[in-house]
Amino acid sequence: MNDVVKPYHHGDLRRVLLQTALDMLGEDQGWQFTLRELARRAGVSHAAPYKHFTDKAALLAELAVQGFDRLEDALLAARLPDAPLREEFIAMCLAYVRFGTSNANLYRLMFSIDARSAKDPQLDARSNASFDALVDLIARGQAAGWLRARDAHGQAVACWTQLHGLTLLTADGLLALKWPGSDPAAVALAGLLDGLEEPLFRA
Amino acid sequence: MNDVVKPYHHGDLRRVLLQTALDMLGEDQGWQFTLRELARRAGVSHAAPYKHFTDKAALLAELAVQGFDRLEDALLAARLPDAPLREEFIAMCLAYVRFGTSNANLYRLMFSIDARSAKDPQLDARSNASFDALVDLIARGQAAGWLRARDAHGQAVACWTQLHGLTLLTADGLLALKWPGSDPAAVALAGLLDGLEEPLFRA
DNA sequence: ACCTGAACACCGTTCAAGT
DNA sequence: ACCTGAACACCGTTCAAGT
Numbered sequence: 001m002n003d004v005v006k007p008y009h010h011g012d013l014r015r016v017l018l019q020t021a022l023d024m025l026g027e028d029q030g031w032q033f034t035l036r037e038l039a040r041r042a043g044v045s046h047a048a049p050y051k052h053f054t055d056k057a058a059l060l061a062e063l064a065v066q067g068f069d070r071l072e073d074a075l076l077a078a079r080l081p082d083a084p085l086r087e088e089f090i091a092m093c094l095a096y097v098r099f100g101t102s103n104a105n106l107y108r109l110m111f112s113i114d115a116r117s118a119k120d121p122q123l124d125a126r127s128n129a130s131f132d133a134l135v136d137l138i139a140r141g142q143a144a145g146w147l148r149a150r151d152a153h154g155q156a157v158a159c160w161t162q163l164h165g166l167t168l169l170t171a172d173g174l175l176a177l178k179w180p181g182s183d184p185a186a187v188a189l190a191g192l193l194d195g196l197e198e199p200l201f202r203a
Numbered sequence: 204m205n206d207v208v209k210p211y212h213h214g215d216l217r218r219v220l221l222q223t224a225l226d227m228l229g230e231d232q233g234w235q236f237t238l239r240e241l242a243r244r245a246g247v248s249h250a251a252p253y254k255h256f257t258d259k260a261a262l263l264a265e266l267a268v269q270g271f272d273r274l275e276d277a278l279l280a281a282r283l284p285d286a287p288l289r290e291e292f293i294a295m296c297l298a299y300v301r302f303g304t305s306n307a308n309l310y311r312l313m314f315s316i317d318a319r320s321a322k323d324p325q326l327d328a329r330s331n332a333s334f335d336a337l338v339d340l341i342a343r344g345q346a347a348g349w350l351r352a353r354d355a356h357g358q359a360v361a362c363w364t365q366l367h368g369l370t371l372l373t374a375d376g377l378l379a380l381k382w383p384g385s386d387p388a389a390v391a392l393a394g395l396l397d398g399l400e401e402p403l404f405r406a
Numbered sequence: 407a408c409c410t411g412a413a414c415a416c417c418g419t420t421c422a423a424g425t
Numbered sequence: 426a427c428c429t430g431a432a433c434a435c436c437g438t439t440c441a442a443g444t
Contacts, residue, residue: 013408030316035437045410047439056437111375113233127377157378164287165368172314173358174330216427237417249427250420274413 004126014052016042021063031105035059039150047064060109061118067103067110074099075133085144089137093163093189100167107167134160162189217255219245222376224266225309234315235388238262248348263312264321270313271329278336288347292340296366296392310370311375337363365392 015028021110035056036123039046053059078095080088100107109115135156141147147155159192166189223245227236238259256262281298283291308357308384312318319326338359344350350358369392372378 011408034435036435046437047411048409050239050438053407068246093362111371111377114376161368161372161378162361162365163368164372165364165366165370167368169364169367172316172319174314175364214427238419239417249418250430253419254427281437 013042013044013048017049017052017059018062018066021059022066025063025103025105025109027105031109049173055118057114057118058120060112060115061120063106064110064112064115065120065122065126067106067121068130070103070106071096071110072126072133073098075130084146085137085141086146089141090189092137093159096163097167097170097189100163101171104171107171111164131156131160143195216245216247216251218250220255220262221265221269225269226263228266228306228308228312230308234312258321260317260321261323263315263318264323264326266309267313267315267318268323268325268329270309271326271333273306273309274299274302275329275336276315276332278333287349288340289349290342292344293392295340296362299366300373300392302365304374307374310374314367316365322344334359 016039021033021038024038024041025031035049035060036046040051042048049059053062074095078091080091083091088187110127138147138155138159139152142149142152166175220241224236224241228234229243238252242252244249252262257263274316277298278295282293282295286294313330320360338355341350341358341362342355345352345355369378
């Protein structure tokens with residue numbers, strides 16, 4: 001009979017650390033959790049994480065990668081294959097904002113300097129992939145005749161910047177506080193949609 | 204004859220601390236400077252700042268207030284009283300993005316949780332004033348017949364979220380890195396403009 | 407191979423004491 | 426009234442040593 005329920009070798013410490021960190025991000029305090037508290041919650045010494053991550057920035061970068069994976073899952077889950085492309089587009093935009101506001105700390109971490117200072121190539125790959133999917137969706141909208149045929153990259157930039165700003169300001173409570181009654185997301189998304197459907201102002 | 208060039212009472216320490224902090228924000232490292240280094244640069248003990256600011260968050264909030272003041276100055280300087288309203292609007296949008304990207308650390312600080320955790324009423328007043336100016340500008344555009352008469356708050360939200368997202372992503376180098384040759388600001392602003400000029404999609 | 411404990415150089419904050 | 430110096434409870438990171 002083996003009494004060593006938790007052996008000296010934690011076994012799966014790397015995954016446990018990441019999961020615990022994600023749990024901590026789900027709480028209120030912001031995304032600047034400390035490595036020492038993370039180790040404490042994982043029931044391990046504060047030096048143990050350094051056997052699995054070169055430093056704190058590397059851990060944050062890994063969390064950011066997982067954040068982009070989850071964002072992609074949320075967007076895929078919001079697809080409406082049987083609906084008109086326009087409806088699907090709106091649904092995915094709303095899913096983007098909702099992901100960011102429901103996982104505010106994780107979303108902020110995904111774009112934070114600290115996470116990106118690790119220069120994790122996976123992180124760039126993930127955010128590029130998300131953006132390419134957006135370009136593709138817009139290109140399909142153009143092919144279907146719903147969107148005007150303009151530079152899809154430019155339209156994707158306009159779309160992404162709008163969603164990003166809307167997500168952050170909503171997450172920070174700077175929009176809801178000003179107009180408690182309205183749904184700023186819907187209003188702002190409406191403006192975004194027109195910007196894509198109507199001719200681009202010549203730059 | 205008085206040898207005490209720098210007397211025991213620094214005299215104007217509060218202002219010196221704020222100015223030194225702004226200088227530090229102008230450097231590269233990000234906006235998370237330390238209070239102790241700030242005191243060091245000001246040539247004062249690390250406990251001295253606590254006689255002028257209740258804690259670090261209060262100092263950050265004060266810096267954020269000054270940031271909004273400077274942003275307002277930059278927007279006022281970008282006005283084109285003799286040009287059509289549409290040109291002026293574009294100029295001010297570009298001025299907004301340029302302020303944020305030229306003062307990236309200060310801009311990030313202005314919207315950071317740490318600065319807002321002080322709950323400085325001045326900070327809310329400043330950001331509300333900037334937003335109200337935007338609403339006013341849009342309302343004038345509607346009155347002049349250039350913008351469609353829709354809810355000005357909603358249009359201002361769409362405008363502000365677009366500018367905010369564009370500013371942050373540009374400051375983080377996430378747009379320039381992808382398309383080094385283009386000017387994403389101009390493209391995204393073009394989309395924004397159409398969103399305001401063309402009818403809003405019903406939410 | 408994986409983890410610990412002590413150590414180092416830092417923080418933010420407080421407080422008695424100095425001028 | 427304004428500032429200092431020592432102190433406290435924390436960090437992130439390193440490294441010899443343990444199993």
